[in-house]
Amino acid sequence: MNNPGKASLPVIKRLPKYYRYLRTLKNDGITSISSRELAAQMGTTASQVRQDFNCIGDVNGRQGIGYSVENLLSILEHLLFGNGDLLPTILIGRLGKAVSRFITTDTNGYKLIAAFDNSPSEVGKEINGIQILHVDELEAFCAEHKPEVAVFCVPRSGAEELSGRLVELGIKGFWNFSHYDLSVPYPEVVVENVHLGDSLMSLGYRLRNQD
Numbered sequence: 026m027n028n029p030g031k032a033s034l035p036v037i038k039r040l041p042k043y044y045r046y047l048r049t050l051k052n053d054g055i056t057s058i059s060s061r062e063l064a065a066q067m068g069t070t071a072s073q074v075r076q077d078f079n080c081i082g083d084v085n086g087r088q089g090i091g092y093s094v095e096n097l098l099s100i101l102e103h104l105l106f107g108n109g110d111l112l113p114t115i116l117i118g119r120l121g122k123a124v125s126r127f128i129t130t131d132t133n134g135y136k137l138i139a140a141f142d143n144s145p146s147e148v149g150k151e152i153n154g155i156q157i158l159h160v161d162e163l164e165a166f167c168a169e170h171k172p173e174v175a176v177f178c179v180p181r182s183g184a185e186e187l188s189g190r191l192v193e194l195g196i197k198g199f200w201n202f203s204h205y206d207l208s209v210p211y212p213e214v215v216v217e218n219v220h221l222g223d224s225l226m227s228l229g230y231r232l233r234n235q236d
Contacts, residue, residue: 047101051094056095112174114138126153140157174200
């Protein structure tokens with residue numbers, strides 16, 4: 026299998042979308058699909074689909090038949106979820122029940138093990154079965170439970186200090202919902218910045234500027 030670390034970021038960003046489409050195909054009883062048919066669903070080209078698949082592993086389509094849906098799903102599941110081990114994850118800040126429920130019930134390779142806040146009105150509560158701890162307990166908790174991912178939603182003020190503190194505590198990845206692009210000066214740490222407002226503005230632009 027090709028090394029997925031060699032795949033470009035745009036290719037990596039497309040993998041979850043391939044996975045979602047292929048799961049739907051499998052649930053519908055479809056066992057094979059051509060690059061042209063898959064490209065039509067992805068909004069790309071057949072050439073791009075073939076190039077993407079060349080980056081991720083031993084993916085061989087059969088002329089006149091197409092790609093095996095089962096084989097593609099198996100390769101993507103390995104790349105996206107590893108061997109089934111869930112990444113221990115903590116939540117920091119008030120993201121609400123929606124995001125925490127997504128992590129706890131539709132794990133996608135993650136396991137939420139704790140939530141942290143600095144508000145006395147929030148500490149001690151539970152969110153989807155996870156108790157909210159005070160941020161002062163981060164060091165002790167991380168030393169014992171060794172989380173690898175932080176779902177991050179904190180104000181800009183103090184964010185750099187907190188992210189650096191979390192990296193020192195062993196955090197290897199951030200799913201950042203804050204209203205700015207988080208950047209950490211550690212090449213081995215991965216940051217995924219999520220901007221819900223950007224998506225809404227894009228939707229508004231498309232609605233207001235249709236031909």
